[in-house]
Amino acid sequence: QASPEHRPRPGVSASELGQYPPERIRNFSIIAHVDHGKSTLADRLLELTGTIQKGHGAQYLDKLQVEKERGITVKAQTATMFYKHTVENPESHGTDSSSYLLNLIDTPGHVDFSYEVSRSLAACQGALLVVDAAQGVQAQTIANFYLAFESNLSIIPVINKIDQPTADPDNVKAQLKRLFDIDPSEALLTSAKTGQGLSQVLPAVIERIPCPPGNCDSPVxxxxxxxxxxxxxxxxxxxxxxxxxxxxxxxxxxxxxxxxxxxxxxxxxxxxxxxxxxxxxxxxxxxxxxxxxxxxxxxxxxxxxAKTIVEPLPGFKPVRHMVFSGVYPADGSDFEALSHAIEKLTCNDASVSVTKETSTALGMGFRCGFLGLLHMDVFHQRLEQEYGAQVISTIPTVPYIFEYGDESKVQIENPAALSFNAGKRITACWEPTVIATIIIPSEYVGPVIMLCSERRGEQQEYTFIDANRALLKYRLPLREIIVDFYNELKSITSGYATFDYEDSEYVSFSI
CATH class of the missing domain: 2.40.30.10 (Translation factors)
Structure with a gap:
């Protein structure tokens, strides 16, 4: 039951907001591997501070229909909470309580949406790194840890789901120590489902995360x-x-x-x-x-x-599209409707690039660039669900770079575009590669190495995380990954592998 001062208030006046100088504000995000309980933890924190009523149903911050059906977070969401924090004052032998303003930024956990994560981290000074007590550190945990670490954030490890029968928090603490050099005594043990240990999360945020740096008196x-x-x-x-x-x-x-x-x-x-x-x-x-x-x-x-000259803040890296696919209306006469639907959807998802193209078989359509396969899937699903568009999509392709005899370079996303320059001789070609991180139980190392070398991969790193899990790093051509690599990997490891990749440079190859 939320105490009276934590009950939701209808509106917040400017004078109330003015009571929170930067020293009493904390901005933090929650980062984790897929399904380690980020959105549920965010829900519990919102309930604990009385920002939302208890028992409102599923994950509150996952608002899209796609997110509810797949149980994943696609768009980062923000929520502001007010929290009274009490500290013991040794001088007066009493307690001092002061109210804090906490901004929680919930982030997606999938590879394809890591640009959403890096954006959210730019507004934070700290992060809760959530790890599942039974599964331990996974590939995405490592990727997100380094994103936060590079942004100089204070990291608070939270070992979640300790109510599970297979939970082994001590083993997870050892992994955090070995991989990230995090002191085991810093980890908080919680269960967002039963509510155990949640009361220590917000005090830890207030005590360990620095307040936002900023100058109150300069222009906005x-x-x-x-x-x-x-x-x-x-x-x-x-x-x-x-x-x-x-x-x-x-x-x-x-x-x-x-x-x-x-x-x-x-x-x-x-x-x-x-x-x-x-x-x-x-x-x-x-x-x-x-x-x-x-x-x-x-x-x-x-x-x-307006009318002041300021130094722009460091932005984010521009989005790099890694997978291209054609989207055509199922019925050729519906081109206008599809065009309208895509325009509306790109209003909300600015990370898709769209160009018009025509195909001899399918007629008029669009060539769309995505950040990855899941992103492409979600885009198609949202087109059908939210805008009722029936679409046919072509097999995904990746962008290549070709160099001709006269030293001109061309980036080609659609294989049909190559034939236009029939008169020129191609002297070199490059394809995009990725650095893949794969974490697997050690008994599957042999078959996974076989799979990676079949897909023209070169091994970069091979280490053991603990007695029964190995970490492999490979450089793989992107085109070998986008069709069915993940499915193959899951099937040869009985579903135990976790896989994460980041873009790398272009590498020359022979056609």
């Missing part, structure tokens, strides 16, 4: 974390205020496009949009400025007070 400067399109309000941008304060009616400019906008509405996600009229230094919230499309709201852009 903020980082654009995410944007999506709402039919009634236009483009809604999620921002993290780095310096200064932003009020309703202010004029702000974008560092990337140079356009100026007026702030129509500003507030926090608590967890629904809650207008406050102002956002102060270090706070994370939303702003509505009357932008027409999400193309204007570039993720990672710096928004600042």
């Amino acid at each position: 400067r903020m980082l654009l974390l995410d944007s999506y399109y709402d039919e009634y309000k236009g483009v809604i941008c999620h921002v993290a205020i780095v310096d200064g304060a932003m009020r309703k009616g202010d004029k702000i400019s974008s560092a990337a496009t140079g356009r100026t906008y007026e702030v129509f509405d500003v507030g926090i996600m608590h967890p629904e949009l809650t207008p406050t009229g102002v956002l102060y230094t270090g706070q994370v919230g939303y702003v509505i400025t009357g932008m027409r499309s999400t193309k204007e709201a570039r993720i990672g852009d710096t928004l600042h007070q």
Whole structure:
């Protein structure tokens, strides 16, 4: 039962927000391997602070239908919580309690959405690294740990699901020590399902994670974390205020496009949009400025007070598309409807690239670039579910680079485009590769090495995590992975392998 002061409040006034200087604000995210209990933990923390009512059903922050059906998180979501933290004061032999503003940013766990993770981490000073007590450290845990580590975040390890009969927290602590050099005494043991150990999570966040750095008195400067399109309000941008304060009616400019906008509405996600009229230094919230499309709201852009010159904040790496596939209407006459559906969907998912193309067999359609196979799957599923479009998609391909005799280079995403330059002689060609991290029980090492060498892989690293699990690192051509590598890997390891990859450079090969 939430105590009276933690009950949800209808609105939050500007004067209330003004009581939280940067020293009393903590911005943190939750990172983990798929299915280690991130979204459930986020739910429990929201219930604990009275931000949402108990028993509201499934994962609160997973709002898309795709996310509910597959049980995965695709879009990062933010929620603001208020929490009273009590510390014992040794001088007066009493307790001091002060209220803190905590911003929780829930992130996706899949490889394809790691750009969402890196964006979310840019607004945080710390992260909860959630590890399943029974499964231990998995491939995605390692990838996410290094993302957070490179962003200089304070990392709090949380060993979750300790209520399971097969849980072995001591073994997991040993793995954390061996792989990441994390002191075992720092790990928190919790079970988000039964609620055991949750009361120590938020105090740990307040004590171990630093407050946001920022200057309250300088002109406003903020980082654009995410944007999506709402039919009634236009483009809604999620921002993290780095310096200064932003009020309703202010004029702000974008560092990337140079356009100026007026702030129509500003507030926090608590967890629904809650207008406050102002956002102060270090706070994370939303702003509505009357932008027409999400193309204007570039993720990672710096928004600042109009007519001032500021240094843009370091943004994110631009998205690299790794898988290309043609999307055609099932019925040739539906091209307009499909075009409209894709335009609306790319308003909410700016990480898909779209170009028109025609095919002799399928007629007019689009060539779409995706971050990975799951991303492509989710995109098709959302087209069908949310926009009712019936589509045919072609086999995915990867981008190649060809060099001709006159030293000109061309990037080709569609095999049909090669024949146009029939007169020129091709002298060299490059294909994209990835560095794959595979974690498997040690009895499957032989078959997995066989599989990787069949797929033209070169071994980079081979180590043992503990007595019965091995970690392999391979450089593999991307085109060998995108069709059925993951399915093969899962079937030869009886489903025990975890697999994660990051983009690497182009390598020359012979056609």
